Amino acid sequence: MNYWLVKSEPVKYSWQKFNQDGRTFWDGVRNYQARNNLKEMKQGDLVLFYHSNEGKAVVGIAKVAKEFYQDPTTEDPNWVVVDLEPVESLKNPVTLEQIKADTQLKDIGLVRQGRLSVMGLKREEFDRIIELGS
Template sequence: MNYWLLKSEPDVYSIEDLKRDRISLWDGVRNYQARNFLKAMESGDVAFFYHSNTKIPGIVGLANIIEINLIDPTQFEVNSPYFDSKATPHSPRWYTVKVEFVEQFSAIISLETLKQTFNSEELALVKRGNRLSVMPVSLSVAERILKLS
């Protein structure tokens, strides 16, 4: 089992949305490194759900990865903000996973707390200028984050 961090702006898709939906396609990722991390995921992996671009950004819950290596359908939807004119059904460019709600934390683990707890080699999220929406989390860091929750 591997651990990951998935970022979403809460006004786009929040932990509350995932809790309501129970299962969701993690679509719309348009960064090649983040896409490659999605492709590296395995069923049964655990993801920390992170709210970004909000008053207090931070980790708000957990999700399980339940389906992997799925073609992101939004790349073919002309009216989608994630449309990619270079992608075709025979040659898709963007892949994704399905996630399942596990838990919403009773309190947010704020970015400030994460910065005080981890250095940039331990957790890429705290590295200045890191804008990736999907990133791996090592087992030792995951265990420490879980203790913070």
């Protein structure tokens, strides 16, 4: 299993809306590194859902429900989506400030590549964020 983090501005697509929908395709990725990460996602992989801009916190856990396919919002074959389903909300959102202050998370992509919208996580990083959010 692989572990990931995806970012969404809550005003555009919030964790609450995602839970109401029950499933969504993760579209709008227009960065090649983030797109390549989408292509590496496998069904069943776990994904942390991060609210960017407002809130700046990991708020929940999702899973990959369907592996990559053509992004239906564009005809450009360079761009893909995956389907995600919500798993559970974190009891306590884990803020970017907490992540930056945690020595176990100092090398996490969220800190090193803050603008990347889809990134891989090491299992230890995923587990540590879950621990902080319990």
